[in-house]
Amino acid sequence: MSDDWDVIVIGGGGAGLAAAVSAAEEGASVLLFESETELGGSTQLSAGIFTAAGTSVQAGLGIEDSAEKFFQHYMDLNQWLLAPGLIRAFCENAGPTLEWLIELGVEIPTSISGNAHQPGLAQAGVEDVWRGHVPKDQGYGLVQTLDKARRKHGIEAILGTRVQKLIKEDGRVVGVVADDIEVRAGAVVVATGGFAQNPELVDQYFPVANKAGDDLFVVAAEGSRGDHIRFAHELDMPIIGDGWGLIMPTVYFQRFHHWQSGFPPKSRIYVNQSGRRFMDEDASYAVSTGIIDQQGGYGWMIFDENARVGLAPGYADWNPERVEEEVAAGNTHRADTVEELATLIDVPVATLQATVNKWNEQLPNGRDDDYLRHRTLRNKGAVGNPDSIGTAPFYAAKILPSELVCTHAGMEIDSTAAVLGREGNPVEGLYAAGEAGAGILGLRYVGGGNAVANALTMGRIAGRNAAKFTRTSVSDAAVHSFAHA
Ligand SMILES: Cc1cc2nc3c(=O)[nH]c(=O)nc-3n(C[C@H](O)[C@H](O)[C@H](O)COP(=O)(O)OP(=O)(O)OC[C@H]3O[C@@H](n4cnc5c(N)ncnc54)[C@H](O)[C@@H]3O)c2cc1C
Known part of the structure; x- marks a missing residue:
């Protein structure tokens, strides 16, 4: 192996x-370098939704949008806790990055999509203008397209090799150690993903996930071990984004992402400990986790026998038999009347009955005066109204944030994807992107597509800037000209 590369990239997601x-x-x-035996990481497992504004897909559908509007929405939803300059660069570059992917071969049809699995343009979160671009073949398709481009450029990928450390000399990062061998380069890009698979780091940097207790399950790729945090500690660099990540609400017995677990019944309500509904049950996870948090961290999913037996076949968790098993194990509650169910879950009987009655009067007739769920269902392309909840027996299962998808704490980056040292200046020769490079994924996930857009957009910026920092021109230092498209 040569030790003379312009750029070393750590992580093949x-x-x-x-x-x-x-x-x-x-x-x-x-x-x-890729630590696992295949490329792809969490990106490959994802739905591949990509949030972007001002794209050809939006234009083809007659939708007017801009990076400016995206920026405003992004900052507002994140309560302006993020650095505006960095977010501005991200919002400006997400659209051009999507066009770059389309040029490389990613297919996103110019059509409206009702969900994360239907290629086209979907509602990503709670934005007024739809920005969720769902590619054909999802995250797998994105990885395949990028890998094809990698091979076309003759880029060598060393699989099954976990980079151990960064090498820093005279204030500059000059290479890495892998398999106990030093490999040198003009610049290094850390793209090692998150730390969802590392319980100690979850305890330290995203402890709120532990509120789920035994119900917590992790869907991020195996390689999400948080090596970027170790690299940062070893070189005394700051970690930001502490306490942030994406943990999605699911029923307590779910164990996989919905690809495998399946979907809860459409005719269901979530009630709090007062027996009241408190949210649109189909609200985007841009907001749903925060809403459930406000209810003491959990709610009860209520549904009836018709809903149970009507579950779609073939899924691991959401199937009629699994619900039966959970009842038999005493974990999901079942009762012949709504009143009895209320007693079992310790919520006020009259309130739960009133809540169910209100649902039965409204949603089966296509309206939800309090939570406007009929709008969300329409945006998802749902056919027909939900049924009433009226066929005994009735069920109650706990719903809580328990599916750990990605983590947001990492090396602090600027709008050029350069990693910042403690004093706030770029560390020469070091870039980071994706979950490893923190500052873009914030308190609030802006909806489906936030993390993939972050990974690919900032990855592209990191690569373009790292390329200017070649081993043979180190004295010139980096020319950070790709922050703005
Ligand atoms: C099931 C699922 C569905 C999702 N759906 C969406 C979605 O539709 N839209 C969206 O925006 N986000 C989604 N996400 C989140 C999103 O996929 C990720 O946040 C994003 O893809 C992360 O990209 P990344 O390149 O930072 O990390 P990854 O894609 O995980 O890549 C990191 C790579 O680095 C490797 N690595 C780690 N340490 C080392 C080391 N020391 N040396 C060498 N290699 C190393 C890992 O093995 C891995 O391959 C989803 C996530 C999951 C798990």
């Missing part, structure tokens, strides 16, 4: 592949 391909497009020689 979305951010790493985008960085490697972009650096090669700028003429850099690139070497990529």
Whole structure:
């Protein structure tokens, strides 16, 4: 193996592949390390939804949008806790990155999509203008397209090799150690993903996930071990985004992402400990986790026998038999009347009955005066109204934030994807992107597509800037010209 590369990329998920391909497009020689035996990381497991504004897909559907509007929404939803300059660069570059992916071969039809599995343009979260771009073949399709570009550029990917550490000399990062061998380069891009699979780091940087107790399950890729945090500690660099991540609400017995687990019944309500509904049950996870948190951290999902037996076949968790098993194990409650069910879950009897009555008067007739769920169902392309909840027996299962998808704490980056040291200046020769590079994924996930857009957009920016920092021109230092498209 040569030790003379312009750019080394650590991690072969979305951010790493985008960085490697972009650096090669700028003429850099690139070497990529991947700890697992195949490329893809969480990106490959994802639905691949990509949030972006002002795209050709939106334009084709007659939708007017801009990076400015995206920026405003992003900052408002995140309570302006993020650095505006960085978010501005992200919002400006997400659209061009999507167009770049389309040029590379990613297919996103110019059509309206009702959900994360139907290619086209979907509602990503709670934005007024739809921004969720769902690609054909989902995250797998994104990775395949980027990998094809990688191979076209002749970029070597060393699989099954977990980078152990960064090498820093005279204040500059000059390479990495992998398999106990030093490999040197002009610049290094850390794209190692998150730390969802590392319980100690979850305890330290995203402890709120532990509120789920035994119900917590992790869907992020195996390689999400948080090596970026270790790299940062070893070189005394700050970690930001502490306490933030995406943990999605699911019923307590779910164990997989919905690809495998399946979907709860459409005719269901969530009630709080007062027996009242408190949310649109189909609200985006841009807001749903926060809403449930406000109810003491959990709610009760109520449904009836018709809903149970009508569950779609073939899924691991949401199927009629699994619900039966949970009842038999004493974990899901079942009763012949709504009153008895209220007693079992210790909520006021009259209130739960009134809540169910109100649902039966409204949703089966296509309206939800309090929570406007009929709008969400329409945006999801749902056919027909939900049924009433009236066929005994009745069921109650706890719903709480328990599916850990991604983590947001990582190396602090600026709008060029350069990693910042303690004093706030870029560490020469070091870039980070995706979950490893923190500052874009915030308190509030803006909806489906936030993390993939972050990984690929900042990965592309990192790769283009790292390419300017070649080993042979280190004295010139980096030229950070790709922050703005
Ligand atoms: C089931 C699921 C569905 C999702 N759906 C969506 C969605 O539709 N839209 C969206 O925006 N987000 C989604 N997300 C989140 C999103 O996929 C991720 O946040 C994003 O893809 C992360 O990209 P990344 O490049 O930072 O990390 P990854 O894609 O995880 O890549 C990191 C890579 O680095 C490797 N690695 C780690 N340490 C080392 C090391 N020391 N040396 C070498 N290699 C290393 C890992 O093995 C991995 O391959 C989903 C996540 C999951 C799990």
